Amino acid sequence: MQRDTPSGQRPKDVYFFATCLVDLFCPEAGMDAITLIEREGVTVHFPENQTCCGQPAYTSGYADEARAVALAQMRLFENDWPVVVPSGSCAGMMRHHYPKLFAEDPILKAKAEALAERVFELSEFLLNVLKVQWKDSGKPATVTLHTSCAARREMGTHVHARALLAQLPGVNVVTQSHEAECCGFGGTFSLKHPSISSAMAGDKADALKETGAEAFISADCGCMLNINHTLQKRGDAFQGKHLATFLCERLAAKGEKA
Amino acid sequence: MSAHENSQPLKFIPASEFKQRTSEAVSDELLRKSFRGAMDFLMAKRATQFPDPVALEAQRGLAEHIRKYSLAHLPDLLEQLERNLTANGIQVHWAENAEQANAIIVGIAQKHSAKLMVKGKSMVSEETELNHAMEAVGIEALESDMGEYIVQLDGEKPSHIIMPAIHKTKQQIAKLFAEKVPGASYTESVDELIGIGRAVLREKFMTAEIGLSGVNFAVAETGTLCLVENEGNGRMCTTVPKVHVAITGIEKIVEKLEHVPPLFGLLTRSATGQAVTTYFNMISRPRQPGEKDGPQEVHLVLLDNGRTQAYNDEQMRSTLQCIRCGACMNHCPVYTRVGGHAYGTTYPGPIGEIISPHMMGLAATHALPTASSLCGACSEVCPVKIPIPDLLIRLRGEASHDARPGHAPLVGQGAAKSALMDIVWAGWAALYTRPALYRAFGWLATRFRFLTPPMQSGWTYSRTPLKPAARSLRDLLAERKRK
């Protein structure tokens, strides 16, 4: 899954779609994602009126409500710039499910398809569009990677994130057992079926911890909150970090522009 | 009044009971370990069969195409199959629901004054609960697949469509045999346990008047019923008794014999990671003059039981592409945690979540489509590319809403409708379509984060409470701008 912008040109401007979870629960990760893009000399535009991609209603079977919210987002990206999303599942929603959501309306469907073409998950955008070349400035570290299911299966994020981390010689990435297995978040699934969801989250936390890594890295806020709060409840200090935050730390790029 | 009278609930499973069963299941350590071990084994075995992802995609593409093509021509193919089977001397019966199917089979058995029916593996006969119907008229229905035999001995149902006794340890089976099989002594040797089953069942094959089987593929152009198996009990059931009754869902049909190899190759590789099973049995006729064995009568029962409801919608029709390999359950993180029995349906796991609502109605099954994190592992391995997560979402919608205008209601349409949830989602949409309101909400949520409730429904079951950050991303960006 290697995509570039529709024009194939390196963009000067991008839209940043933060997602509701990043906005309210992981704002630092959002800031770090923006920093990573800006240090490549790209201007980041944050449409003030953005809210949520609509995924929670969509996956709960409330298509009309999801459509209304999706439509409100689709209106935000007037210019032909890429839309960068620091979350695989939200990017997947906009890229793969918006066109389905508007399948019965030819005009909106065409609009959704055009938008889908320029929606990028953050790591995909850094790797394939900006083609970043990084110098690692951190101490040797061992981490493990957890990729959300939507990111993995809809956006190929496990490949992109791995490729980005591979640019950092000081970072040793170890693989968890059952790597491709879901962490049990699944949006409203975690609320509707807490016992199953908790069993999955617990197993995922175990698998990540058993790698002996000092932290786990994830490009999805939902999974990260799920696993981190599970670990916290156990009183475990082992925690996950958003990929953008980890990369910023390695590049000593906090708040700096290249 | 249901839209489809063929779809009657077989067994009512309240949503609340499903939840209770699953929470019991996840806290059963032994069960969790059994399933995890077995599913890991099956996943690894499947993976060795598909070393080349490009080749696999080509095979899946072809298999999906064959299934879609077959479904697009389903009514014609059913008639063609019936014509050719009849010409070959096989009697064809049609059943709209489980009751009709059972009545047909009971009728055949009674005509032959049968006392014993031996059964090869047939999930469709589980679906109709045929064994109960046979027993009700005093005919013993004996499962002969080793796994099915084991679960039947213990008064259970299969917990997996391919490996019915996967939830049991060999110690449990050893104990079961020692208690229930006359003359069997306790042994944990798998070879000896299988030997015990073999000895018992061989005697039964000899005496049974009727053999029952499922069908993996029915070939319309040749009038052929194909059966896939490793043990040989399927061949026994379809060859030794004087009557063979096959039962299948109406969707298990292909037009041409040449459509079988691609599906068969994917079926066994996806199911158990075998390139082929020990036996592939193609039956086209009853015993012909001069032939010395094989049944004198062969019957096929074609069962609807809700399949036409799925067929009636172009998206949900893809449910019927299924060739019952079980790969979706082997790869499902939910199935791995709760096991097959927790679902309370004939077909557990992802395929069960999308097919059971058509068979049993949404009133009984609306909780099933919600028991998924939509991780997509199922559709990733599905050999016929059924978009299972999309269908789960669709069924969630159908369960919580009335039928859309111009669409026939499903059985149990709107069974999970909730005024409260409608208000929640309407409120959610109102908030997220009004940026100013959302910003105000974000401002309040961050500034008053100390008011976040410590108990947050299912979330805090095993997690610390979620708390908004002190400042939202837009606050941080505004701050940065000011600097």
Add this chain to the structure above:
Amino acid sequence: MTSTARNNILQRLRSAPQGKPPLAPDVHGFYATARNAAPAEDRAARIERFCEKMAFWRGEVVRVTHSNWAESLRALCVAKNVNSLLYGAQTAQAAALEAAGINGLKPYDRPVDDWKPELFRDTDAGFTSTRGGITETGTLILWPDEKEPRLMSLVPPIHFALLDASQLYDNFFDAMTGQGWSGDEASAGISKMPTNALLISGPSKTADIQVTLAYGAHGPKELVILLVVNEEEL
């Protein structure tokens, strides 16, 4: 009941919305592409691969020739302590079998209904011919008939099968098209499918107890293939 059911089912299917139906799948093209992508195998490689795959299923392959197979079978029967060997007395192989001096040759010459207990309890092995083999999966093709009934390859604990190495096909598709199973234009599309056609890959097995493999679940515990090759291929 069943005709009402039939009409209702067909009526529901016919009234369902239909988009554009997909074109007929090109199965021939698919296998042709696969064939062209893989290097062609010569006879020796094909035989080798068949033996390897069959061994994987625990099928025992013994290379024999047109002239010595019956003698090899006799020796195998002695080695395996076979005291009764079921065979088809009207088959092309009967004469050679009868001439080989095999102990306890037993013809399958009456309907099974007349002698089930003896077949199930007192028959050590069965001998059948085959219609060919499949190298990709290590598989035998059998078309039982009145001369070689169906249960010969199922009920006795040992199954001996005679396979001519010149009848090896690459895969199932090639076998069924190569042998014209589903009929062709010339035969007006009339199916040639027999009462029962079988693919057999190894002895009967099960993994139903704790995914542990066990052989001889219901059918033969041993499958022995007498693979007929040329003198120099032995």
